Amino acid sequence: xxxxxxxxxxxxPPSGGRGAYLHVCLTPALIPLFKVEDYIVVVIxxxxxxxxxxxxIDNGAEAIIPVSQVEECLAYQEIxxxxxxxxxxxxxVVSGFDFGNSPFSYTKEKVNGKTVVLTTTNGTHxxxxxxxxxxxxxxxxxxxxxxxxxxxxxxxNVLLVCxxxxxxxxxxxxxxxxxxxxxLKGNFRIDDAAIAANDLFxxxxxxxxxxxxxxxxxxxxxxxxxxxxxxFCLNVDLxxxxxxxxxxxxxxx
Amino acid sequence: xxxxxxxxxxxxPPSGGRGAYLHVCLTPALIPLFKVEDYIVVVIxxxxxxxxxxxxIDNGAEAIIPVSQVEECLAYQEIxxxxxxxxxxxxxVVSGFDFGNSPFSYTKEKVNGKTVVLTTTNGTHxxxxxxxxxxxxxxxxxxxxxxxxxxxxxxxNVLLVCxxxxxxxxxxxxxxxxxxxxxLKGNFRIDDAAIAANDLFxxxxxxxxxxxxxxxxxxxxxxxxxxxxxxFCLNVDLxxxxxxxxxxxxxxx
Numbered sequence: 001x002x003x004x005x006x007x008x009x010x011x012x013p014p015s016g017g018r019g020a021y022l023h024v025c026l027t028p029a030l031i032p033l034f035k036v037e038d039y040i041v042v043v044i045x046x047x048x049x050x051x052x053x054x055x056x057i058d059n060g061a062e063a064i065i066p067v068s069q070v071e072e073c074l075a076y077q078e079i080x081x082x083x084x085x086x087x088x089x090x091x092x093v094v095s096g097f098d099f100g101n102s103p104f105s106y107t108k109e110k111v112n113g114k115t116v117v118l119t120t121t122n123g124t125h126x127x128x129x130x131x132x133x134x135x136x137x138x139x140x141x142x143x144x145x146x147x148x149x150x151x152x153x154x155x156x157n158v159l160l161v162c163x164x165x166x167x168x169x170x171x172x173x174x175x176x177x178x179x180x181x182x183x184l185k186g187n188f189r190i191d192d193a194a195i196a197a198n199d200l201f202x203x204x205x206x207x208x209x210x211x212x213x214x215x216x217x218x219x220x221x222x223x224x225x226x227x228x229x230x231x232f233c234l235n236v237d238l239x240x241x242x243x244x245x246x247x248x249x250x251x252x253x
Numbered sequence: 254x255x256x257x258x259x260x261x262x263x264x265x266p267p268s269g270g271r272g273a274y275l276h277v278c279l280t281p282a283l284i285p286l287f288k289v290e291d292y293i294v295v296v297i298x299x300x301x302x303x304x305x306x307x308x309x310i311d312n313g314a315e316a317i318i319p320v321s322q323v324e325e326c327l328a329y330q331e332i333x334x335x336x337x338x339x340x341x342x343x344x345x346v347v348s349g350f351d352f353g354n355s356p357f358s359y360t361k362e363k364v365n366g367k368t369v370v371l372t373t374t375n376g377t378h379x380x381x382x383x384x385x386x387x388x389x390x391x392x393x394x395x396x397x398x399x400x401x402x403x404x405x406x407x408x409x410n411v412l413l414v415c416x417x418x419x420x421x422x423x424x425x426x427x428x429x430x431x432x433x434x435x436x437l438k439g440n441f442r443i444d445d446a447a448i449a450a451n452d453l454f455x456x457x458x459x460x461x462x463x464x465x466x467x468x469x470x471x472x473x474x475x476x477x478x479x480x481x482x483x484x485f486c487l488n489v490d491l492x493x494x495x496x497x498x499x500x501x502x503x504x505x506x
Contacts, residue, residue, distance in 0.1 A: 029283055033420055167286055169446045192468050193422045199456055200449055215445050
């Protein structure tokens with residue numbers, strides 16, 4: 001057999017408007033398959049980065065800056081000592097930091113008017129690879145319907161990017177992509193991944209928590225003792241803010 | 254955000270036996286996430302390469318050699334004028350070739366005792382990227398239960414590789430992965446992709462054809478006028494041969 005290398009072929013969607021595409025990118029490793037500049041990208045990292053970001057922005061955070069390394073987090077604080085730093089490794093707050101990735105850290109009392117530098121490996125990876133998109137917004141079950149309503153009004157192609165776990169497929173992000181597809185499929189042309197995500201959401205929607213209990217990632221998170229976080233991340237339509245990427249900062253749209 | 258590149262992290266499964274892993278690789282683009290040398294790989298390309306291969310080997314073909322380019326196919330014939338050549342582009346048999354990728358070309362009358370050089374882009378790509386696996390076998394609905402029974406007896410980790418379409422996720426290959434998972438899940442530890450594939454198969458199993466009718470790839474194939482091929486590819490347990498890769502040749506296990 002020949003020594004052919006990976007032949008990623010970007011998909012070129014129509015220019016938007018009626019009949020725009022809704023595509024689902026099941027892990028960041030598949031982003032090169034899509035010509036992201038033709039899409040509005042929704043970045044999804046349900047457990048827990050994009051949930052915390054949605055909650056924080058809704059609770060009045062001026063900006064949330066996602067980074068992938070604890071060191072970058074510290075570099076921000078040297079220039080801006082007033083920034084809050086959020087970093088976790090293996091489910092624990094890194095020593096000397098203000099808080100970790102639990103959405104419960106992003107309450108109004110803690111983040112209103114503040115800028116937070118958030119360390120998140122999978123979410124930052126997905127954001128970075130999507131950086132040439134027309135626009136990048138942040139989705140989670142918390143702002144599901146708000147995001148969907150906004151997407152319907154844009155008349156642009158939409159790419160739902162699941163952050164996954166170290167580039168692997170995961171179910172929680174896929175279920176959210178399915179929830180978005182469920183609300184948008186009447187207005188968009190969808191791909192096989194969107195069909196699959198939607199069908200999985202259909203199975204899971206009446207008991208998201210029960211469905212996800214059987215997944216590997218949920219098991220991993222449970223071992224970290226953050227069941228309360230997981231339950232919170234599955235709250236649907238708790239918030240109405242849409243975080244949008246502006247430079248390197250996520251701010252309220 | 255940092256300029257971090259793709260951080261593929263291979264998964265290291267246990268050494269086999271009881272509690273071996275069953276993992277599903279949803280597209281060839283994700284193969285680098287897996288340490289393939291720790292797995293028996295099942296390559297899946299339901300429409301139509303792996304179906305034709307299973308049918309051909311079951312019908313007595315001595316060997317089937319998958320290649321990705323029509324030119325490679327011709328190169329084989331220069332050395333072995335007795336080989337049959339199978340190549341299609343856009344659903345039509347390439348001029349001067351013996352036949353295309355339709356499973357109906359792989360009947361006993363046509364292939365018994367013969368070696369066939371088969372041109373298939375997605376399937377060859379998946380095979381090539383899996384080449385360091387412990388063993389590579391070919392799966393399709395035609396030999397579903399035979400493959401599952403054999404896998405149960407191996408006590409090795411199993412990776413189901415969906416060939417997809419130009420590295421994109423597709424539903425037909427995923428459904429087959431789900432069908433395998435359905436038979437093996439009692440004997441293996443499974444990942445999120447296997448859970449998803451299994452749940453999708455659960456939805457689709459009573460009417461595979463009806464379920465797949467809504468997919469993009471099926472639509473594309475229908476436009477090529479090969480509905481009969483598609484229906485044939487969804488026959489469950491029609492054959493009992495397992496094609497296995499031996500060097501560059503697929504032969505009967």
